[in-house]
Amino acid sequence: MKKIIVLILISGFCYAQGVKRKLVWEEDFNKKEVNEKNWNFELGDGCPDLCGYGNNERQIYTRTNHEFKDGNLVIEARKEGNKYTSTKITTKGKKEFKYGRIEARAKLPVGHGLWPAFWMLGANIDEVKWPKTGEIDILEYIGRDPHMVYTTLHTQDSHGNTINTKRTAFPDIEEGYHVFAIEWTKEKIDFYVDKSVVYTFNPEVKTEDTWPFDKPFYIVLNLAIGGNFGGPEVDDKALPQKFYIDYVRVYQ
Structure with a gap:
């Protein structure tokens, strides 16, 4: 029994760069529907304010292009008639984080034109707009x-x-x-794929x-198209194609 208790306690922590972090939030997708206490659906094609979501994307986001299977959120990209459909969810206004390790375990779809992503936007985006709010792209993959x-940051400067x-x-x-993650401190952001650090962002001069x-x-x-x-x-x-997300975890 003591061994079991120790294992449970350890599972709530992670060690990265020698820093012990505690699990502060987890979405394991073990339910049968999206938990809208934590997540929002973003619907439509971005119009009229940002048609194509500013990137000429072709999908229409719906509440129905996903399912839950074996403890995964499964987002499906489809061609329906002459339209492409998919799903997009965000934690905007519900779960927001400053610093820590943010990670997701996911399995990627394949096919030319597919663009799965796990990313973050500044919570003040409605006030200061993009790109001033900042963007952290923890994972982007493009089928072509x-x-x-791809691991990327967007700022007002670049x-x-x-x-x-x-x-x-x-x-x-x-x-x-694979596990896609960032280690985010007040000094820098390290990007990980599995156990490998693939990119570090640490500008010498830090301004807004x-x-x-x-x-x-x-x-x-x-999952954009x-x-x-x-x-x-x-x-x-290649369609339909599925983007599997096993979990999202935040450690601080």
Whole structure:
């Protein structure tokens, strides 16, 4: 019994860079529906305010392009008639975090035109707008560039075709599940794929334009289709495709 108790206690902590962190929030997707106490659905195509979500994306987000299977949230990209559909959820206004380790375990979809992502936006986006609010792209994968993971930050100083990015090769990234994470402190942000640090962002001069990462951010999970980065072409024959998310965890 003592051994079991010890294991349970240890499971609530993680060690990264020699720092002991406690699990402060977890979404394990073991229910049969999205927990709307924690998550919001983002619906539609971004119009009229931001058609194509600012990237000429082709999907319409719905409440129905997902399911729960074997403890996973499964987001499905589909071609329905002449339209593409998918799902996007965020923790905006419900679960927001400043610093810590933020991670997700996920299995990627494949196919030209697909663009799964696990990312974060500043909680003050409605007041200061993008890119001043800041954006942390913990995972981006695009089907037209297989075996590559993109980790990126957008700031007022560098956004869109930002210089704050890293494209890292993983020959087996499409195989099975992988853990995508950041270690975020007041000094820097380290990006991880599984146990490997793939990119570190640590600007020498930190101002609100170069380092908007000293305030709470919320989490976004989505599977985009097409767009400036993901496409523009989409391989309809590859659809439907599924983005599996096993869990999201935050340690501080």
